[in-house]
Amino acid sequence: MFEKDKLIFSALLTLKLMEMAEEVNSAELTFFLTGGVSLGEELPENPAPWLAEKLWGELYRLDKLPSFKGFLKHFQKDHELYKVMYDSGTPQDFVLPEPWLSKLDKLQYMCI
Numbered sequence: 001m002f003e004k005d006k007l008i009f010s011a012l013l014t015l016k017l018m019e020m021a022e023e024v025n026s027a028e029l030t031f032f033l034t035g036g037v038s039l040g041e042e043l044p045e046n047p048a049p050w051l052a053e054k055l056w057g058e059l060y061r062l063d064k065l066p067s068f069k070g071f072l073k074h075f076q077k078d079h080e081l082y083k084v085m086y087d088s089g090t091p092q093d094f095v096l097p098e099p100w101l102s103k104l105d106k107l108q109y110m111c112i
Contacts, residue, residue, distance in 0.1 A: 036061030048079040
C-alpha cells in the first residue's frame with residue numbers, strides 16, 4: 001500500500017467497523033461518501049447563487065434523510081450564514097445554529 005493511501009484506507013476501515021457496530025447510520029454514511037444519487041428529480045429553486053447546482057441537488061437529497069428533515073427549509077431561509085462556512089478555510093470550526101448544533105453528530109455535520 002502506498003503511503004498516500006494509508007489515511008483513506010484507515011478512515012474507510014474505521015467507518016465500516018462503526019457501521020457494522022451500528023454506531024453509524026448506513027444511509028448517512030453512503031450519503032457522506034457519494035453525496036447521494038440523483039434520480040433526475042425536480043429541484044426547488046436554488047436561493048443561493050453562490051452554490052453550484054450539483055451542491056444544491058446534494059442538499060436536496062440530504063433533506064430526504066430522517067436526521068436532516070427540515071434542513072433544506074432552514075438553508076433556504078439562512079443561506080447567507082452557510083456562505084460563511086462555504087468560503088471558510090476552516091469549515092470544521094463553523095458553529096451550526098440550533099437545532100442543528102445539538103441534533104447532529106460529527107458524521108452528520110460532515111455531511112453538511
